Amino acid sequence: MTDKKTKFQTEKQIFSEHIQKSGLRHTAQRDLILEIFLRTEEHLTSEDLYWLVQKEDATVGHTTVYRTLKLLTEAGLAREVRFGDGKTYYEHHYNHAHHDHMICTECGQVIEFFSAEIEALQDLMANKFGFKPTHHSLRILGLCENCQKINTETAASGAQPRVRVKSVVVS
Amino acid sequence: MTDKKTKFQTEKQIFSEHIQKSGLRHTAQRDLILEIFLRTEEHLTSEDLYWLVQKEDATVGHTTVYRTLKLLTEAGLAREVRFGDGKTYYEHHYNHAHHDHMICTECGQVIEFFSAEIEALQDLMANKFGFKPTHHSLRILGLCENCQKINTETAASGAQPRVRVKSVVVS
DNA sequence: TTGATTGCAAAGCATTTGCATGCTA
DNA sequence: TAGCATGCAAATGCTTTGCAATCAA
Numbered sequence: 350m351t352d353k354k355t356k357f358q359t360e361k362q363i364f365s366e367h368i369q370k371s372g373l374r375h376t377a378q379r380d381l382i383l384e385i386f387l388r389t390e391e392h393l394t395s396e397d398l399y400w401l402v403q404k405e406d407a408t409v410g411h412t413t414v415y416r417t418l419k420l421l422t423e424a425g426l427a428r429e430v431r432f433g434d435g436k437t438y439y440e441h442h443y444n445h446a447h448h449d450h451m452i453c454t455e456c457g458q459v460i461e462f463f464s465a466e467i468e469a470l471q472d473l474m475a476n477k478f479g480f481k482p483t484h485h486s487l488r489i490l491g492l493c494e495n496c497q498k499i500n501t502e503t504a505a506s507g508a509q510p511r512v513r514v515k516s517v518v519v520s
Numbered sequence: 521m522t523d524k525k526t527k528f529q530t531e532k533q534i535f536s537e538h539i540q541k542s543g544l545r546h547t548a549q550r551d552l553i554l555e556i557f558l559r560t561e562e563h564l565t566s567e568d569l570y571w572l573v574q575k576e577d578a579t580v581g582h583t584t585v586y587r588t589l590k591l592l593t594e595a596g597l598a599r600e601v602r603f604g605d606g607k608t609y610y611e612h613h614y615n616h617a618h619h620d621h622m623i624c625t626e627c628g629q630v631i632e633f634f635s636a637e638i639e640a641l642q643d644l645m646a647n648k649f650g651f652k653p654t655h656h657s658l659r660i661l662g663l664c665e666n667c668q669k670i671n672t673e674t675a676a677s678g679a680q681p682r683v684r685v686k687s688v689v690v691s
Numbered sequence: 692t693t694g695a696t697t698g699c700a701a702a703g704c705a706t707t708t709g710c711a712t713g714c715t716a
Numbered sequence: 717t718a719g720c721a722t723g724c725a726a727a728t729g730c731t732t733t734g735c736a737a738t739c740a741a
Contacts, residue, residue: 494650
């Protein structure tokens with residue numbers, strides 16, 4: 350179930366179809382990048398992903414990773430997320446249904462959450478303005494449980510890893 | 521009521537106090553920048569504001585506008601907003617209570633809205649994770665009423681002005 | 692007078708593009 | 717073979733900083 354041949358089958362097919370529909374071409378680099386992207390449970394910048402790919406194929410360049418992420422976004426396999434530090438992060442949907450983010454401004458931890466009520470209210474709100482929503486982004490900034498406690502020590506300086514915490518769905 | 525002497529009195533005082541508390545200095549540039557910033561009912565980048573300031577005092581430089589906006593943010597008079605186009609916009613609170621944004625991806629129009637229910641649910645959500653929210657940002661992207669209609673014509677290319685629509689509070 | 696402020700120019704960063712070469716279909 | 721893909725290097729765009737001259741207190 351987790352061997353390379355069968356994993357990410359759906360995603361790979363979606364990608365293939367998108368490539369064909371757009372008259373583009375299937376390449377080894379694109380395959381590898383998608384594979385590694387899906388395999389990684391973190392929010393990645395193009396740069397981050399580049400280094401991961403480097404480990405397995407040192408000939409792949411920044412540009413290709415960058416362009417492939419754009420491609421994956423078009424294909425609906427990736428989503429761009431901004432946490433406010435000026436960088437563009439990407440996340441995939443594999444194992445992660447639609448969700449929003451809480452971001453700890455101290456340690457950079459990212460908590461994924463989902464609230465059906467909030468979603469519903471957003472649509473309601475949009476309706477009132479005749480606005481047709483395509484997508485949305487809700488970020489709650491603040492301090493995570495842990496960083497609230499260790500407030501006594503001199504706070505470690507900002508933005509660490511950006512660990513993608515296992516999605517917890519509470520509605 | 522709207523003459524220069526009495527307008528923005530509260531804001532100017534907040535700014536003065538912040539300046540004094542921080543051991544900084546009162547300058548003509550900072551006054552002018554604040555004045556023009558508050559007077560403008562749009563989401564402004566540092567660059568945008570720079571050009572507005574230029575009209576009234578051509579000696580003021582980019583850097584000062586940039587740094588003053590940071591200062592105003594610290595003082596709680598300005599808020600940084602990102603609409604996803606890579607730029608940092610600023611908005612003020614004068615005449616605008618806390619709100620969120622709907623952004624038309626076609627014409628760039630920004631609708632401000634507020635929902636007490638959504639606010640409450642966000643806090644509830646944060647509580648479930650032991651997360652202490654400091655602030656949040658909710659953006660709904662989609663098509664505004666007008667752009668839904670003129671969908672037949674070839675869509676005009678992206679990101680226009682970013683008009684700040686009069687805030688409509690619906691809760 | 693002291694030290695913050697200013698504005699120019701240049702550095703930083705992340706992102707994006709031009710172009711010659713390589714590779715898929 | 718045609719033309720898309722690649723990857724290097726360089727350009728771009730926005731933000732930030734160094735520094736000498738200027739100005740508020």
